[in-house]
Amino acid sequence: MTVEWNSFFSRRTKKISGSQIRQFFALTERPEVISFAGGFPDNTYFPQTEISNSLASLVHADTKQALQYSPTEGSYDLRKVLCEKMSRDGKLCETSSLIITNGSQQGLDMLGKVLINPGDPVLVEEPAYIGGMSAFKSYGGNTVGVDMDEEGPIPSSMEQTLKQHSGIEKRPKIFYTVPNFQNPTGITTSLKRRFEILAIASRYNLIIIEDNPYGDLYYDQDVPLSYKALDREGRVIYLGSYSKILIPGIRIGWLAGPGPIIEKVSMVKQTADLCSSSLGQQLAYRLTREGYVDKHIARLRQLYRVKRDTMLKAMEQHFPAGIKFSKPGGGFFIWVNFPSYYPGSRELLDLALQQNVAFVHGEGFSSQGGGLRSARFSFSQPSIDDIRFGIKILGEIFWEIEAGCTVQLAGQQF
Ligand SMILES: Cc1ncc(COP(=O)(O)O)c(C=O)c1O
Secondary structure (H helix, E strand, C coil), X not given: CCCCHHHCCCHHHHCCCCCHHXXXXXXXXXXXXXXXXXXXCCHHXXXXXXXXXXXXXXXXXXXXXHHCCCCCCCCHHHHHHHHHHHHHCCCCCCHHHEEEECHHHHHHHHHHHHHCCCCCEEEEEECCCHHHHHHHHCCCCEEEEEEEECCEECHHHHHXXXXXXXXXXXXXXXXXXXXXXXXXXXXXXCHHHHHHHHHHHHHCCCXXXXXXXXXXXXXXXXXXXXXXXXXXCCCEEEEEECCCCCCCCCCCEEEECCHHHHHHXXXXXXXXXXXXXXXXXXXXXXXXXXXXXXXXXXXXXXHHHHHHHHHHHHHHHHCCCCCEECCCCECCEEEEECCCCCCCHHHHHHHHHHCCEECEEHHHHCCCCCCCCEEEEECCCCCHHHHHHHHHHHHHHHHHHHHHHHHHHHHHHC
């Protein structure tokens, strides 16, 4: 008898479906495809020599710390240097209120586990990071979008959504936000908006989950003060990560928040994995303590700035004027909006893939059926030449669409 696996799965996991980004990887990983789809860092920027030297010395000189299990909440040394880093940016933090995670994705998952009951509405940005929404949905959360403009989440949209939910038993208690160079739009929430959102959070007793993997990667000017730094009521939980500023392969991130949250998350982490990789933590600690991570970040800013500028310039040059795109001050992503007379972005992606170019269509980033005519373009991984060439190819596809639309419109007129 063959096993009917579906009948074994828990009710909770039956609802989980694969992220469209993961599904795309198979397609975009074909060597002939120029991919603007994945949000990976550029492999060629990984500091192989420094990592290799540091690992060699760790394995020999620091065996106990690097090769043994570590405390569930993480190495004290690493937590200390991270608190110092956060405090430099005004985010007051003590080692006891910071826990090391396997990337910020584990932080999101654990927060989902400790905070969300099935059916709970969770406020997210519209559009939002797919991995965040998936984590919350996997615990039964219903994501509810707060509209955004170029300054970030719109306070009136947030308040309206909260009022709509105030009469029902389950009121939102969480707002999840990526305030710097947001994935997927590249938008940075202005300082004024951060104050306004915090005031709403206070009025409606919301917790803010501030996910900040891109804040250090600014290419024009530094980012505004974080929610964590502005918070006077202890209602912000902050997530940081080494994935974009060093390497994702060590899977090291951190979660900083009020004591009761850290305590609960620690318990959940204990059953999930006992501890994060000791080797990864010691590597992150050494390279941070020695000042190498800061130096590397400064280098990354220069390198990714050139890629961002190349993609924006190519879009300006090759895309028809009706296509609008964000101009991010940092991070990895540009959000593209197509005119209403274009085919949906899913169909555009099919056309692009026929020419061996990939991006992510916007639907998966929406919690309310939006994103039909939007797409996320990532400039982090492809080479400068591929960025120029891939955008030129897409420009040709879009100009053909424009020509077809003009003929159709002209046909209708006569
Ligand atoms: C907004 C956001 N949050 C979290 C993550 C997960 O990152 P990590 O590698 O730290 O788990 C990503 C990864 O791309 C991201 O874009």
